[in-house]
Amino acid sequence: MRYTITGRNIDVTEGLKSAVYEKIGKLEKFFAPDTEAQVTLSVEKDRQKIEVTIPVKGSIIRAEQTSSDMYVSIDLVEEIIERQLKKYKNKIIDRQQSGGDFFNQEFLEKDYDEDDSVKIVRTKKFDVKPMDPEEACIQMELLGHSFFVFYNSETNQVNVVYKRKGNTYGLIEPEG
Numbered sequence: 001m002r003y004t005i006t007g008r009n010i011d012v013t014e015g016l017k018s019a020v021y022e023k024i025g026k027l028e029k030f031f032a033p034d035t036e037a038q039v040t041l042s043v044e045k046d047r048q049k050i051e052v053t054i055p056v057k058g059s060i061i062r063a064e065q066t067s068s069d070m071y072v073s074i075d076l077v078e079e080i081i082e083r084q085l086k087k088y089k090n091k092i093i094d095r096q097q098s099g100g101d102f103f104n105q106e107f108l109e110k111d112y113d114e115d116d117s118v119k120i121v122r123t124k125k126f127d128v129k130p131m132d133p134e135e136a137c138i139q140m141e142l143l144g145h146s147f148f149v150f151y152n153s154e155t156n157q158v159n160v161v162y163k164r165k166g167n168t169y170g171l172i173e174p175e176g
Helices: 014-030 070-096 105-109 133-143
Strands: 002-008 036-044 047-056 059-067 147-152 157-164 168-172
Touching: 002 014, 014 036, 014 047, 014 070, 047 070, 059 070, 133 147, 133 157, 133 168
Parallel strands: 002 036
Antiparallel strands: 036 047, 047 059, 147 157, 157 168
16 A cells, blocks of 8 residues: 555654554555555644545545544544445445455455444435525524435535534535
């Protein structure tokens, strides 16, 4: 794997680089040698955050972890990615049609338990009322949800607003 390690509000020391290579390096067994891993280390007040993004054919494997110690965050993010890969391996193969050149053949051939498979246990139907994104945020807050699907009266498309950390909101709009 190739690594791109960047730091935001933090000097990326040799010790941190070494910890990233050691921990994220454990994931190399799952990927082809020319796979690129983008690692961003950041500090905000007492929060030590690591974000790892690994683009693969038609998809992105991504995890982030925050703690009070960067080395703990690095340990935790590696575990998250490994768990994600094992959980979704069969789905990745089906979707990628044999995984392309991004995954190690040994990883693709090994079976992993799918006991954490996605199960839809409830379906809701509702009328999609035209409104602007600000109205949708208010409606989401009134319902006590963390996201809200609505028909954007400004763009005439279905959009989603969602709650972000720090009492901010996000808007998801379709492309094209």
